[in-house]
Amino acid sequence: xxxxxxxxxxxxxxxxxxxxxxxxxxxxxxxxxxxxxxxxxxxxxxxxxxxxxxxxxxxxxxxxxxxxxxxxxxxxxxxxxxxxxxxxxxxxxxxxxxxxxxxxxxxxxxxxxxxxxxxxxxxxxxxxxxxxxxxxxxxxxxxxxxxxxxxxxxxxxxxxxxxxxxxxxxxxxxxxxxxxxxxxxxxxxxxxxxxxxxxxxxxxxxxxxxxxxxxxxxxxxxxxxxxxxxxxxxxxxxxxxxxxxxxxxxxxxxxxxxxxxxxxxxxxxxxxxxxxxxxxxxxxxxxxxxxxxxxxxxxxxxxxxxxxxxxx
Amino acid sequence: xxxxxxxxxxxxxxxxxxxxxxxxxxxxxxxxxxxxxxxxxxxxxxxxxxxxxxxxxxxxxxxxxxxxxxxxxxxxxxxxxxxxxxxxxxxxxxxxxxxxxxxxxxxxxxxxxxxxxxxxxxxxxxxxxxxxxxxxxxxxxxxxxxxxxxxxxxxxxxxxxxxxxxxxxxxxxxxxxxxxxxxxxxxxxxxxxxxxxxxxxxxxxxxxxxxxxxxxxxxxxxxxxxxxxxxxxxxxxxxxxxxxxxxxxxxxxxxxxxxxxxxxxxxxxxxxxxxxxxxxxxxxxxxxxxxxxxxxxxxxxxxxxxxxxxxxxxxxxxxxxxxxxxxxxxxxxxxxxxxxxxxxxxxxxxxxxxxxxxxxxxxxxxxxxxxxxxxxxxxxxxxxxxxxxxxxxxxxxxxxxxxxxxxxxxxxxxxxxxxxxxxxxxxxx
Numbered sequence: 001x002x003x004x005x006x007x008x009x010x011x012x013x014x015x016x017x018x019x020x021x022x023x024x025x026x027x028x029x030x031x032x033x034x035x036x037x038x039x040x041x042x043x044x045x046x047x048x049x050x051x052x053x054x055x056x057x058x059x060x061x062x063x064x065x066x067x068x069x070x071x072x073x074x075x076x077x078x079x080x081x082x083x084x085x086x087x088x089x090x091x092x093x094x095x096x097x098x099x100x101x102x103x104x105x106x107x108x109x110x111x112x113x114x115x116x117x118x119x120x121x122x123x124x125x126x127x128x129x130x131x132x133x134x135x136x137x138x139x140x141x142x143x144x145x146x147x148x149x150x151x152x153x154x155x156x157x158x159x160x161x162x163x164x165x166x167x168x169x170x171x172x173x174x175x176x177x178x179x180x181x182x183x184x185x186x187x188x189x190x191x192x193x194x195x196x197x198x199x200x201x202x203x204x205x206x207x208x209x210x211x212x213x214x215x216x217x218x219x220x221x222x223x224x225x226x227x228x229x230x231x232x233x234x235x236x237x238x239x240x241x242x243x244x245x246x247x248x249x250x251x252x253x254x255x256x257x258x259x260x261x262x263x264x265x266x267x268x269x270x271x272x273x274x275x276x277x278x279x280x281x282x283x284x285x286x287x288x289x290x291x292x293x294x295x296x297x298x299x300x301x302x303x304x305x306x307x308x309x310x311x312x
Numbered sequence: 313x314x315x316x317x318x319x320x321x322x323x324x325x326x327x328x329x330x331x332x333x334x335x336x337x338x339x340x341x342x343x344x345x346x347x348x349x350x351x352x353x354x355x356x357x358x359x360x361x362x363x364x365x366x367x368x369x370x371x372x373x374x375x376x377x378x379x380x381x382x383x384x385x386x387x388x389x390x391x392x393x394x395x396x397x398x399x400x401x402x403x404x405x406x407x408x409x410x411x412x413x414x415x416x417x418x419x420x421x422x423x424x425x426x427x428x429x430x431x432x433x434x435x436x437x438x439x440x441x442x443x444x445x446x447x448x449x450x451x452x453x454x455x456x457x458x459x460x461x462x463x464x465x466x467x468x469x470x471x472x473x474x475x476x477x478x479x480x481x482x483x484x485x486x487x488x489x490x491x492x493x494x495x496x497x498x499x500x501x502x503x504x505x506x507x508x509x510x511x512x513x514x515x516x517x518x519x520x521x522x523x524x525x526x527x528x529x530x531x532x533x534x535x536x537x538x539x540x541x542x543x544x545x546x547x548x549x550x551x552x553x554x555x556x557x558x559x560x561x562x563x564x565x566x567x568x569x570x571x572x573x574x575x576x577x578x579x580x581x582x583x584x585x586x587x588x589x590x591x592x593x594x595x596x597x598x599x600x601x602x603x604x605x606x607x608x609x610x611x612x613x614x615x616x617x618x619x620x621x622x623x624x625x626x627x628x629x630x631x632x633x634x635x636x637x638x639x640x641x642x643x644x645x646x647x648x649x650x651x652x653x654x655x656x657x658x659x660x661x662x663x664x665x666x667x668x669x670x671x672x673x674x675x676x677x678x679x680x681x682x683x684x685x686x687x688x689x690x691x692x693x694x695x696x697x698x699x700x701x702x703x704x705x706x707x708x709x710x711x712x713x714x715x716x717x718x719x720x721x722x723x724x725x726x727x728x729x730x731x732x733x734x735x736x737x738x739x740x741x
Contacts, residue, residue, distance in 0.1 A: 054432065058443055128366070132667065143668025144593060144603065165667060174513065180451035181436045182443045198443075200436055201359075201429020204451045206369040210514025212667045215366050216429065219358035242358045243429025297666075300513050 045080060049073055058182070059195040059234065070197075071234060078239050084225040091233040091256040093189035099250050099305065100190070100277040102287040103164060106311040107271035110135060110155040110162035117266030118166075121251060122237040123229055125221035130213070130248035131166040131263060165296065166263070167192065167213035167248035168304030175247075178208035184245075190277075190305055191250050193235040199244040206245060210297050211304075214247045250274075277305070314711055318477050321709045322700040329699070340692040347685015350678050351426060359429055363676040368662040370427070372675035375654030376683055377423035378505060379534070380416045380690075382527060382653060384461065385502040386535015387413035388495050389565050395491050401555040405543055407705060410469045411697045412539060413498070417462045419690040426682055450508045457501045464494045469697075473704050478711045502527050515661045517594035526576045527653065532569035533619075534649035536562040537642035542694075544639070552702050563638055567626035570645060574623060577616070577652075594660040597670070607672045608659060615651035618644040 052073055057066055067090060074088045115131045122130065134146035138161055146163070156162065173192050176184050183198040184205060206214045220242040232238040236252040251261035255274070259265075264272040275284035287293065291309040298304070329337075354361050364371045390409030394402040425431055436442040437455060446452040468490050475482040506524035513519050540562050547554040584595040596602050601609050622644040625631045632638055664670045675683075703709045 058436075061443075134667065142590075144664050144670070146668055148667070148669060177445075177448045178451065178511070180445050180449045180455065181433075182445040183436070198433070198436055199430065200433045202424075202427070202451060203369045203429070204449070204508075206366070207515065207661070208512050210666045212367070212665045212669070216369060217358070218362075218364070219360035241430075245429075297514070302513075 045077075049076065053077075053197075056197050058198045060185070067234075074234070074238055078228070081220075082223055082225050082228060082239065084223075084228040084230065086228060086230040086232050086238065088232045088234060088238050089253075091236065091252050093187045093191070094256055096276075096278055098188075098190040098277045099169065099255060100275065100284050100288075100307070101169075101250070101305065102273040102284050102291075102293065102307040102309060104271040104273070104311060105161060105163060105308050107269045108133075108162045108164060109269055110150070110157075110160070111268060113266040113268055114164060114263035114272065117262040118248070118251075120227070121229055121254070121262035123221070123223055123232070123239050125217065125223070125240075127218070128215045128221075128246070130215075131164055132212070134163040134165060135160050136163055163308070165211060165213075166306070167250075168211055168296065168302070168306040169248075169250060171303035171305060172301060174208040174210065174300075174302055175205035175214060178204045180204065187235075187252075189256070191252060192247070193249050193252065194244070194246055195235070196238075196240050196244045196246065201243040201245065203245060210300050210302060214245050216245050217242050314478055315474070317711060318474055321477070321711075325700050325703045325709055326696050333699075336695065337692065340688045340695070343688035344685050344692065347682050347688065350681040351685065354426070354678065354682065355431075359427075361676075361678045363673055363679065365671060365673065367665050367669055367671035368659060368673035370658055370662070371673055372655070372679045372683055373423045373427040375658045376686070377420045377427070378527075378658060379650050379654045380420040380423065381458070381502055381505045382531030382649070383535050383538060384413045384416035384420065385498045385528070386531045386539075387416075387465070388498040389532055389536050389562065390539060391491060391495055391498075393561055395488065396495075399558075399561070401558045402561060405554055405558055407469060407472060407701050408542060408546065408698060409539060410465045411694060411701060412535075412542065413465045414462060414469065414697065415690050415694040417458055417465070417501075418693060419686055421458060421462075422686045422689060423683070426686065450504065450511045453504045454501075454508055457497065457504050461494070461497050461501050464490060464497055468494060469701070473701055477704050477709055499528065502531050509657070509661065512661075514666045515594075516591035517598075517661045518657075520580075522576060522580060526573065526580075529569050529572040529576055530649045530653050533566050533573055533645050534653075536566040536569070537645040537649075540566070540642050541639065541646075544635075546698065546702065550699075550702060552706070559638075560633075563626065563632055566642075566645065567623070567632070570619065570623045570626060573649075574619060593664050597663045598656060598660040602664065603670055605663070605670045605672050607674055608655065611651050612656050615648045615656060618648035619652070622648065 052069070056070060059067075062070065071088045071090065075086055078084055078086045078088075110133055112131075112133050115129050115133060118124070118130050119128075124130065132148050134143065134148050135150045135157070136142075136146050138159055141163075150157075169186075169190055169192050171186070171190065173186055176186055176192060179199075180202060181198060181200055183200070184192060184194045186192050201216070203216055206216065217240050221240055223239055228239065229237060231253060233253040233256075236249050240246050251259075251263075255261055261274055264274045273283050273287055275282040277284060277288075279285065287309060288307065293307040293309040295304045295307055350361075362371060387409040390402055390406050393399045394406040394409075425434070428434070437444055437452070439446075444452050444455075446456065468487055471487055472482045503524045506527040509515070509518035510520055510523040540559055543554045543559055543562075546552040580595070581599070584592040588596070593602060597605065598608050598612050600606070622641040625637050625641040632641070659673055663672065700709070
């Protein structure tokens with residue numbers, strides 16, 4: 001009985017997606033997709049989900065109903081692929097908020113707690129880290145001479161300083177301009193996001209980014225079920241499919257609910273200051289108004305919303 | 313009816329051929345099968361099977377793509393003299409130029425398809441059902457200009473061939489506007505492909521106004537060089553009448569373009585190294601190695617050496633007029649430009665990364681196999697299109713108006729070579 005209900009639900013789903021797809025094509029055909037094969041399993045994947053995955057609409061053009069179904073389908077997919085049950089939600093941007101980040105390089109000691117907290121929070125594959133901490137010789141900012149894979153017994157090392165780099169959430173993002181299918185865009189709160197299900201994996205955005213802040217899933221991320229963070233959202237930390245680009249999104253799953261990003265929370269030295277640029281009383285506004293700040297590669301005109309400053 | 317018979321006759325023509333023709337076809341299919349097998353592996357496991365990385369995110373595939381767009385664009389070097397300067401000798405072979413363009417665009421598109429992570433989502437780029445980020449994205453521009461160029465060349469070639477097949481002279485009035493459009497369009501495909509790179513302000517090696525002129529200049533070397541080789545091959549192998557004056561014109565074109573290309577390389581070297589600065593890092597990596605990493609250095613110097621030898625041969629008239637030496641110069645030019653505009657342009661753009669990381673790249677066996685497969689598809693496409701085209705141009709394939717004769721003919725042929733003709737015939741009836 002349950003099986004039959006499921007079958008009906010699936011053929012409904014197929015029909016829904018088929019109809020919207022045909023509508024987009026401008027074709028109105030009465031031919032129905034046979035529902036008889038709907039309980040066929042493609043490696044545990046139902047035909048209904050397969051269809052719906054294939055024809056899934058761009059995030060910004062989904063109806064609320066389509067989005068709801070998509071979120072459930074993503075949860076099913078993660079269950080099937082990783083054996084983990086997650087909760088995937090939509091987290092719309094908050095009104096009157098534009099996020100910005102400031103980092104105190106004189107406080108950063110190169111512990112890289114932010115790097116690991118980010119990886120855990122955002123379900124990152126083993127070969128992807130959104131934050132790179134560059135170890136530089138004091139007296140120089142020649143990035144070519146930076147050590148980004150330093151492996152010392154203890155940090156900080158005498159004579160070195162540390163420069164963490166991540167997506168700058170540019171206000172004029174070259175990656176967004178580059179994308180041929182509009183799979184990445186700047187949200188109203190200033191965060192540059194990716195629709196992982198719309199990205200075609202051409203990697204042009206990676207060439208366009210002046211900060212090496214975009215990463216490609218060269219194979220399906222290998223995530224152990226017990227390490228998957230179940231609190232996920234659509235545009236943020238849900239497990240990514242193979243063959244698409246991802247990037248730091250200022251922890252939209254947290255920050256859009258009023259929390260701090262994982263990297264900020266993990267930093268033991270208080271070097272990271274994150275907040276609302278539109279709020280005149282925010283700490284980030286204090287930093288911007290009272291400290292000598294600089295931005296990496298400001299000359300490129302990408303208007304990063306990530307500032308560095310120093311106490312000394 | 314004529315259209316149907318056209319396709320039937322073309323298929324029949326492709327089915328006929330000497331032993332060596334079939335050997336060639338089987339050879340190409342073998343390579344395609346090997347490449348296809350590797351591609352299935354890549355689809356299954358993801359692009360992890362290649363040597364590309366988050367540091368060097370485009371590699372051998374896109375290098376080949378870039379080179380081939382140039383070859384496609386260079387077909388105008390036959391079209392311009394044929395139609396603008398009204399050169400009869402070149403107009404006789406201009407269809408081979410169009411065929412070369414069609415083949416090169418097709419291969420370029422295949423190289424993009426094997427490079428993208430989600431070929432199943434390619435429809436996302438189609439306007440209306442998908443979403444094309446036009447005019448902001450240069451990649452969207454590239455898709456438009458390349459598909460347009462493919463359609464233009466297919467359309468023009470088809471119109472000419474179909475007219476000749478029916479024993480009619482093609483009307484210049486009808487197709488000249490499209491020829492003119494195709495000339496401008498050809499320049500646009502390579503310009504847009506160059507802009508694809510020079511659009512990236514974060515990659516100083518590419519972000520450079522000389523890139524598009526360099527692309528066009530080097531395309532006008534490699535394209536005519538390939539055309540010279542191909543024209544001689546069809547003259548020798550199938551006895552297609554190619555006049556020497558056509559080859560001579562191409563050789564002159566190529567000589568001038570190669571001189572300009574080398575001048576542009578010199579200009580870049582001067583700018584990068586007279587007063588070396590941070591933005592010279594990629595050029596230093598390419599030509600001399602950077603912090604001990606120098607995987608591309610032998611390649612680029614080989615390319616430059618080949619091009620210098622080629623230009624020397626080409627510039628000295630008695631040498632250029634010797635067939636053997638001209639052919640050597642052509643091969644050297646094709647290989648030289650393939651390195652210089654392929655790997656030599658794409659890879660250093662990523663080394664060092666915008667954050668200064670030096671992570672090298674050379675293609676692995678999978679990438680080479682898949683690429684060879686695409687080259688084989690290209691050679692196969694060219695062989696088949698050119699064979700059919702030449703048969704029509706030489707009057708071997710002609711539409712016969714006598715229906716009864718046709719019908720009698722159909723019966724016989726089905727028995728003769730069943731596989732080639734039955735399938736399309738049935739669908740036609």
